Amino acid sequence: MKIYELKNKIVEVWAAARVIVQRYGHTKKFAKHIVALVIKQIEGLTDVDLVDLVGTKIGRMIGYKKRPDKSIFSKVRERADPAIIEELNNWILQDQLKGRQIRLLAQDSTDIPAFSRKDTDARQGHRTPSKREQEDANGKANDMFFGYKLHMICDAETEIPVSFYIAPGNRHDSIFFSKLFDDVKQRFCILHDAKYLADSAFDATHIYKELHENKVKAIISTNGRGHRKSEVPKDPEYGKRWAVERIFSRLKGVFGLENNRVIGMEKVAMHILSCITAYLVSYLM
Numbered sequence: 001m002k003i004y005e006l007k008n009k010i011v012e013v014w015a016a017a018r019v020i021v022q023r024y025g026h027t028k029k030f031a032k033h034i035v036a037l038v039i040k041q042i043e044g045l046t047d048v049d050l051v052d053l054v055g056t057k058i059g060r061m062i063g064y065k066k067r068p069d070k071s072i073f074s075k076v077r078e079r080a081d082p083a084i085i086e087e088l089n090n091w092i093l094q095d096q097l098k099g100r101q102i103r104l105l106a107q108d109s110t111d112i113p114a115f116s117r118k119d120t121d122a123r124q125g126h127r128t129p130s131k132r133e134q135e136d137a138n139g140k141a142n143d144m145f146f147g148y149k150l151h152m153i154c155d156a157e158t159e160i161p162v163s164f165y166i167a168p169g170n171r172h173d174s175i176f177f178s179k180l181f182d183d184v185k186q187r188f189c190i191l192h193d194a195k196y197l198a199d200s201a202f203d204a205t206h207i208y209k210e211l212h213e214n215k216v217k218a219i220i221s222t223n224g225r226g227h228r229k230s231e232v233p234k235d236p237e238y239g240k241r242w243a244v245e246r247i248f249s250r251l252k253g254v255f256g257l258e259n260n261r262v263i264g265m266e267k268v269a270m271h272i273l274s275c276i277t278a279y280l281v282s283y284l285m
Contacts, residue, residue, distance in 0.1 A: 002042055002282075003058055009285045010035060013277070014062045016091050017084075024081050032063035033076040034084055037270065040073075041255045041278035047073045077262060082269035085277055092280045093162060094187065097155075101189045104156035105216070106197040106241045107180065109173045110248040112260055112272060114147035121265040122147045125169025145169060147260070148268055150251075151176040153184055156197060156243040160284055161276060162188060166269045173201040178210060185214065195219050197241035200230040251275050254282075 003010065017031035032054075039058070040050045048070060053059065055067025114122035127145045151173065152164045163183040165176050184190065194216045198207075200223035211218045219238050222231040232238060251257040255275040262271055 009281050017088055020087050024084050035062050037274045038277045041275045044256055077267045077270050085273040089277050096284045101191045102155050103191045103194050105153055106156040106244040107153045108244045109149045109151045111145045112148045115260050116263055119263045123168035123170035150272055153180045154244045154247055156240045159243045166272050174204045177207050
């Protein structure tokens with residue numbers, strides 16, 4: 001079981017969560033439920049399995065005195081503000097990357113399907129089918145989906161997500177550049193010769209302008225606008241853009257990102273942010 005290997009890190013995260021939850025009107029005891037949701041993603045559990053797990057010594061490690069009611073985590077999602085887990089993620093990043101200078105930034109998004117067509121916060125959007133999906137569908141894989149998108153900038157050299165945002169599936173990727181880039185600038189040190197790596201979805205004038213003003217070199221695939229094929233930059237480091245794709249792959253394959261079983265933006269955000277926390281605990285702490 002992976003959680004036993006990470007138990008010291010989990011206790012450290014629990015200690016931080018006990019401080020954070022109080023800023024959102026909860027008592028320190030509420031922190032154990034937040035950390036349990038992270039454990040769920042690390043272990044790939046259902047809510048029922050998670051209830052059983054926190055009834056063991058793993059649960060006692062983060063403040064559970066007995067096996068809780070099976071409906072507890074559904075209630076937690078109703079009561080918890082996703083900002084709690086977002087702040088917890090930011091604490092981990094600030095604590096672990098303190099003083100790190102970022103040289104390569106890579107941005108992209110990934111789709112998270114809605115659990116139900118009745119989810120009124122989800123929207124129809126475009127996605128890029130994977131190579132395997134294209135092969136399985138003889139090049140005719142569906143590029144439309146109904147759900148949400150996780151937008152992210154990562155440190156391409158360490159493959160650590162440093163800024164992220166969750167939005168309905170119909171919002172274009174480039175819209176979130178400024179928000180994510182500003183967040184990275186405020187919280188981390190970007191080297192003077194840094195590069196920004198992105199695909200053709202980010203081939204936009206306002207992005208080039210903002211990067212130029214901040215002395216960051218834009219390494220962005222040229223968008224053919226439907227008239228010609230997109231042109232890949234000749235910069236030898238452009239291939240490191242795939243770091244963000246590898247993060248998405250791990251979030252989905254290891255931490256259950258696409259196994260969304262909840263409805264509504266806030267609950268979906270709780271799920272996505274819990275997956276990111278699980279990633280950070282496993283690969284950064």
